[in-house]
Amino acid sequence: MSHEHDNTQSVLRATLYLGVFLLLGAGVFARYVGLEAARAQPWRLWYLISGGFLLALGATLYGVYHVTWMLGDTSLMASYLLETRQGNLLLLRLGLLTGLLGLSMGWFRLDRWVYPPLALGLLLTLTFTSHAGAAGGLQPWADLLHLGFGVVWAGCVLALAVVWPGTRYEALMRALRRLSALGLLAVILVALMGTYLSWTRLGELSNLWNTPYGQRLLIKLALVALVVGVAAVNRLWLLPRLQAKRARGLQTVSLEAALILGVLVVSGFVATTEPPPPPGQAAPRLVNISETVGNQRYVGQLFSQAGLIHLYLDLRDTEGNLLEGGPALKVRAERGTEVREDALVPFYKSQYHSALIAEQQGVWEVTVELPGKTLRFALDVRR
The missing domain is CATH 2.60.40.10 (Immunoglobulins)
Structure with missing residues (x-):
């Protein structure tokens, strides 16, 4: 009687990552990176924000249902949300998602001051319901930095890929310059935090190809390498040509965005795959x-x-x-x-x-x- 890993959890986590990166990426882009481009294409960003909200909301709600279904009684949903630590975090996530959507719709004032703590809180609910949150120590904070700088860079790339068609040249160049400056720092920090988290979870280098966790991580790393390569092309080749008006369009940015979507999907499967046990682990799983x-x-x-x-x-x-x-x-x-x-x-x-x-x-x-x-x-x- 074999009971293999339930892929539902992986699909839900991948959907959650997609939703959060679309929602926060569009929000950060509209407020701090591409203000002029966002004003020129408000409906395109609104589709991104509302789509991200629905994906994250749906993944969270169905995740609660799935856990209580696995417990054998879906009527426990309210008890799970109210009486367990993980349920409390999911309930907080639902509130933060609603608040972030409200900010994007203009329900609140002081938008630029309120948005960062709400976004940070949302990322914390991802961290403390992940491997890093369960491990404790420095891992949750490294994971938070990994997610935060990932949203600033990858989320804004997704937003830029959506709004660039039809955006004026001047507005587009301002967004590109800001994103290029932020992207270099973000990529370095994402790589450093990702390396630290991978090493602490793998334990031994051989686990990278000998375990399901390591094998999925390898796929993610290959996609990340492709994303970084395309980002380097955009910074070193596309941006100078755009500044000299010798290039039209951001097709390579769209390619970078497509690869980022692939990274987020694979990340969902990595996040729900059990890391190899520590050396000398006495108790079985x-x-x-x-x-x-x-x-x-x-x-x-x-x-x-x-x-x-x-x-x-x-x-x-x-x-x-x-x-x-x-x-x-x-x-x-x-x-x-x-x-x-x-x-x-x-x-x-x-x-x-x-x-x-x-x-x-x-x-x-x-x-x-x-x-x-x-x-x-x-x-x-x-x-």
Whole structure:
């Protein structure tokens, strides 16, 4: 009975990154980088802002639904949002998304002063629901810088690629000069923070090609290298030709924007792939269960995924056939003062499933109470 990684989480994270980068990229571009171009093409930027808002909002809401569905009861959505740390962060994200949309629609004054803290808060909700947030230490702040400078550079490139058709030459050149100046610093900092985060999560260089996390990271790095190469062409070749009026259009900027979209999609899959365990990690992340009780056998898996502890069990006879029914079981998970419990009854014949929310990252003690026997496991839980 194999339970592979659920790609829904990866798709949702990729959609979230796309939405946030479109929303914040358009906002930063309109306020600080391409003011004149934004005034000339307000509807193009509005499509970008509203599209980014809907993508981020939809990914967050469906993510909440998906987690509670995995728990087996979607009526827990309100409890999950209000009573768990991760739910509180998602609830905060929904409020910040609404506030940022309101700023873009002109609902509030002091726009240029209010926008930066709201944007920073939104990025923090991404950081603290990621690998970096779970790891603690310097990683969350490195991840925040990585995201922040990525939005300033990559988000503004996406906005520029949308507004340049039909924009006056003077307005276009002002935006390009500002973006070129910001882009150099942003690319350097994004590269430094990305290198630090990758190294701390990989642990060993061989994990770059020997693990699913490293392999997906390699794809991302290849796309990033292409983006940086196109950005260098734009800075060293396109910008001087535009200044001399010997080039028309920003087709290479559009190519850069298309590659950035690819990077964001792959980033969603990297962010939801478990990094390799630290050297000497004692507790496993997946436990295969095969336990005989009398003339019956419990067969299944205990594993962690995206901050949840999953237990799947089948009760079978000596020939390996599912029984028509099974007794009530109990599963208990604890780490420090945090305790999670679930009473289990079969959801189909003699098949059981439990999913417990693990607020803390680290090793959890999991107890499964069978009739006449108690099983104990140590399980490493990470987001």
